[in-house]
Amino acid sequence: MTEKKAFIETGWNFDNSYARLPKSVFTPLTPPPVSSPELIILNGPLAASLGLNADALQSREGVEVLAGNRIPEGALPLAQAYAGHQFGHFTMLGDGRALLLGEQITPLGERVDIQLKGSGRTPYSRGGDGRAALGPMLREYIISEAMHALGIATTRSLAVVTTGESIYRETEQPGAILTRVAASHLRVGTFQYVAKWGTDEELRAMADYTLRRHFPEVNTDENRYLLLLQEVIKRQAELIAKWQLVGFIHGVMNTDNMALSGETIDYGPCAFMDGYDPATVFSSIDAQGRYAYANQPHIAAWNLARFAETLLPLLHDDEIQAIKLAEAAISGFSDLFRRNWLAGMRAKLGIFNEELQDESLIEDLLSMMHKNHADFTNTFRALTFEKPEDTILFGTSGFTQWYELWQARLGRQQEPKSSSHQLMRDSNPALIPRNHRVEEALEAAVKQGDYSVMERLLAALSSPYAHSPEQAEYSTLPALSSRPYRTYCGT
Template sequence: MAPFRFDTSYARLPEALFARVAPTPVRAPRLVIFNQGLAAELGLGAAEDWAALLAGNRLPEGATPLAQAYAGHQFGHFTMLGDGRAVLLGEHVAPDGRRVDIQLKGAGRTPFSRMGDGRAALGPMLREYLVSEAMHALGVSTTRSLAVVATGEPVVREEVLPGAVLTRVAASHIRVGTFQFAAAKRDREALAALLAHTIARHAPEAAEAERPALALLEATSRKQAALVARWMGVGFIHGVMNTDNMTLSGETIDYGPCAFMDAFEPMTVFSSIDRQGRYAYANQPVIAHWNLVRLAEALLPLIDPDETAAIDMANAAVQRFPALFEAEWLAQFRAKLGLATAEEGDRALVEMLLSVMRDTGCDMTGGFRALAEGAAWPVDAADQAAFAGFEAAWAARLAREGTALPDARARMLAANPAIIPRNHRVEQALAAAGEGDMGPFERLLAAVTRPYAPRPEDAPFRSPPLPHERVLATFCGT
């Protein structure tokens, strides 16, 4: 039996949207980690040699390998791009009918590689595997990772590193930048075909709308509002919210310089290339809105033949995003505080807590989990009193809706993780893996994929970093 059941609809789109290219074989493929749970979920069959298959040394039956073309505003600057080191093997159809992309990241040069070598290093690929699986466990919509295969070949970055290929599983790899690419090419046929394809995969209800392109824009806005609100709720900072990293499926994609916040500080930035703080934690909803405006621009020719009318309709659609996000953000933080109803003053209550957390340097994850567990605030003794005002307001709010504190805390345990992939732990695990020791990585992976129900042995992964362990910058790994 073939391991995959491929039916690649993307390969039937106009060829302006991709380039047909096969993965470049590697010297000595070796399976470093394989996601048995995800494989079972997708109904994957057996493979004689997963390492060779997922390194690109052998094409699975039914594969139609291609590199997708897309554009993107990177830190605000428009660029024509494409998969420079990733090859889509095909779309696997799971037994339940779900369709997912199977992509090899680090699979070699493509026509979009420009000056790149098309390869990836082991550390960044393990990082994506770890963080994407953690995000899935946290309940955040995300691409997932099926495997990491070591290539037996070096890659040269600032130093010589071991090479690897990641197998990424996604609802699709269609991005805002994919539409920008077709629009920039002024290829009406490709743009219309891409619209129909995307609606079929991600917003089938839009096909029946009077203006399908507008309906897709509205559906994408709703998905992105929900996604970014989830990021904010767990303290996740994407790091590179370029338009080529915003999917139409509403999944988180690209785990380059991403990181999780320790001490709560709204303007936290980790990405070494984000020198102006464009993609800081607090800016993420603003950037999501900005990216949606770029999607609207690309869709204008398909919204209405009258450009003025199209602009008016698109503008009205994207201007609803702040309200959509506000509703999703409040839902996240109400859940984190155990609130079962909505009151007008709830934003002020949440902001009161976040303000105290910021002023005291309180750990975000630890602070909310302490509330859920009824534990002491994870701050110095001198700062404990700073939370008294919030605690009184919170108790009064719970009383008004008739929720007993134990009932609120029972709900909060499912909304506030005890464990996140803390940056210092991730770096420690990757450093050990680079030396051939996968033990720390496997222990961390086991912990972060049980974020709401930690085991006793997971206790070390709950602690924020000591001063000398703090990670101040993360890197994209390209």
């Protein structure tokens, strides 16, 4: 079989629209080869949806592509340039350890980025080695696929390969490369880069490209760039609300980690909350709690304001008018987020319609959960199956009265109780990727070469709303510890 024929059978169907943008926003680059790549995990269902042949991807030639040692036909690898506010401080950034192979056109005609993460140094590496360790790459695979199963917009993970080479992050660790799939890697930071170092023509070209790629329904010439801003705001309001509804804490909500497509991107120091506490922070580098659970909506609005600033030259010829348009758009984020969050919380409580007292009913429950350190996921699961005795709230002051008010609220609906139960089943996951379970899987994989723990975890996480008996073991809480759980960026 010839090399070319092997690639054809794999199903690669690349286009490279990003490479047709102004040359200032990327650098063409061939990744440096790795010594002996081996496939660790392949996402078969995702491969099939992309039009790729899983068997071919697992062949030697396929693994060479996933490692960056071979460039498939039609690909034009490049590193993207972008900037960003990192913990509030603006800086020049870019793909320091990633390469965009190209855009795969799927059998349904969708366009998605295929990116290699951990593929080596680029002009944007800022002194780094451009490589990635196995643990963080497997972690992104687990969490991103769990987020997808939860119904939350996210980048996906196609594969992880080891490189056969060691990297050093305080200790020696096995190197790895993740193949990431995204609607695109356009970020708020992409526009910050162009606004700072590009021209107005390049900014317009980037905005037009974003509209074509993600918002084709915006086909009017009537301030299309204001509509772009409004659509990005709308998607972020939906996304952050979904994060809050499952207790997800991103951990590094820098502007370069806000995707304009509305997908969750970058799973470095993220984690899921166990006991409900709005001040929860996991990231070891977020000492001030800037990206704490309760702050995520506020930070999203802040990031969107930075995006709006980049669009000012396109919004109106008069700067004062442009600022007014931007401010009016950004001011709508909080209400959009609140509406999405309230709708989600009503669903978690089996409520179909709206009443004015719903907000106090929800807030009173969360207040009791916070006061009693009640587990976020398991509390709603207990309510779903009418087992209040399974939650730590049972028997505490105020809970009995709250429960009666909630039952009375359900009784005022036209929908039968069976419908409320089904709504709650569909809105409250049986399990999340518990931090101790993720760490257990990563330790077995990295230290012992045992991937079976991770495979079982992924299988359980693939259907979070199944509420099957097999999932019960993954709902148990971690043992009490005097040390708070900490996450790291993995760079």
